[in-house]
Amino acid sequence: MVQHATAGPQESGRRTRTAGRVALALVVGLCVALTAACDKDSSSASGSSKSKGKSGSWQAGDCGGPDPDDKPDGYRAFDCGDPGATFKALEVASASILPGSVQCPAGTDLMIRVSVSYGSSSKDKNKGGGIPTNTVCGRNLSGDHPGDAGAGGGQLVKGDCVSSAAQEVACASAGADAFKVLDLVKEKEQCPAGTTEPMELTMSIGRPYDVICAGDA
Template sequence: MRGVRRAGEVRPAAGLAAAAVLAVSLLSGCQVWPAGSGPEPEERTTTTAPTRPAGYGTVFLGIDECSSFGTTSFTEVPCASERAAARVVARHDGTVPQGPPCPATTDFVLHISESRPAPGADEDGDGSVPQGYACMRKLQPPHPGDPGGGGGPRTIVGDCVYGAGRGEVRETACDTDGDTDGDSDSDSGHAPEYRVTAAVEKRTQCPVSTDLYVQLGGSRPVGCARPV
């Protein structure tokens, strides 16, 4: 349930160029299974090397570092800066499909493309900025990644969805006012039809009142949804 909203350039870290793409939910649908039918989801296990917290400028968009917001660019800035708008809550190498999911209440994801420095430009000697992604949480509310917020890269317990056809649902804000973050792709044109009330390992663990199963991913990949 991810999509690319816009792309932007980010400030070089330690003399290295890097690029980022902002990804949010709601641009594509999630697979659903009507109650009483459909296959069990396949379990997927992924591993990643741990990433350590880093001070501003040591690792490009490392854990606990901050970025600014902009219409065409996203810049790494000190978290105390008045330009700071979001903080890195998790940072992983590789791509989102290959790596672990972002924390449940992540507001958006910055995808960082691999970059290698020109000869003589590598100030810290590490050789490159590796491909990776940063899970971002806005410093100020509203938070589209919160339950019912209508945004974020993941569908979680408390979120609302509506039927989008072809066996898919799309996330929308649980309140009928629509866009809760003022700057997301929250599907404000659609009223919520179902709310995810539980996340379980298998469909048989959902409450008997479940009307819809939503594929969530993660260690509890089945979302149990009821009409709102």
Template sequence: MRTTRARAACGGVLLAALALAGCQWGGDSGAASGRPTLTGTAGGHGAVFLGADDCASRGRERVTEVPCGSERAAARVIARHDGPVGDGPACPGRSDYVLHISESRPSVDEDGDGEVSRGYACMRNLEPPHPGDPGGGGGPRTVVGDCVYGAGRGEVRETPCDASGPRSPEYRVVAAVAVRTACAPGTALYVSLGGAHPVGCAIRV
């Protein structure tokens, strides 16, 4: 479940948060927890290991590149970038999770936890659920249509807008704008989205 930064509109109180990535598991995306290991630096299915449009298996101990028609295929790469995720382009909004790829093992979280990363792959599950979709309750990015709740200690976290998650939604992001003043009256929370329109205008639900 992703935690994101926000500001309360009424008081300007910073809700500090970590930009955790889309390592989703359980009822969210089914992605593996822990730190799965890739087999080798090239999977044998393309010139680039887990390049765009390649597919990957999913497991608690190992993540491998597999043919997309394989029964083991669980997710497809929709974008692939070199270097640490913080230095590269953001994943597309429909990404369900981010897979960090190092020479011998990736980390399925946003900051890489100290791994020396060779790159990162933006992944989308081949079958539902898709937590990266608007309102889905997860994914590596907060997008318009997502819902969040106050998690305590100055944090807000995403949750499915249909209330199917363990926590009910409290706010919905209804617009993305360049500056806070562009949010409509009635905005209850400002959520950090990044990109060209970094301010998310959220209302109570």
């Protein structure tokens, strides 16, 4: 006769308690690992940048520059006297997921969107993912200021020049079909005197103007 060994009540209880302790240890270990991973991810900010000020967030007056460890679109904070610093933050605005809805002050040469990503590698964060938190409005520390009125870069402002297709161009090299931006308004009836070419744009949610009031350049 073949006999099959079976565990008695006491031995079965010991096995159940041991298995429970092992399962509990695995769950605790998993929770600790997940918490550490989340803490690590939430401590870094990214956007057009892996950008973070000295205290963890950008403030007006902070300086920054390209992050050598996060090329080609990463930025990081630097002391303003550091050789790596290339711009100073004129303003730090709240971020928006709507393109064109963040308006930086005059003289802004570059805009850096700062966002926080969770549960992904830093490499993935620099591909435009994450939750937008701020927009850094930066002005170059060098003498190159494409964001100045008429220089042809940055956001469109009064004093810039545009082509007949409503594209910004540098006033100094503008062609005969260029116009000077006299104002940016919601309705063409709001354009100031001297407007010869009110350019009505396709509606864009969040943009503060829908009409470029253009005149002779």
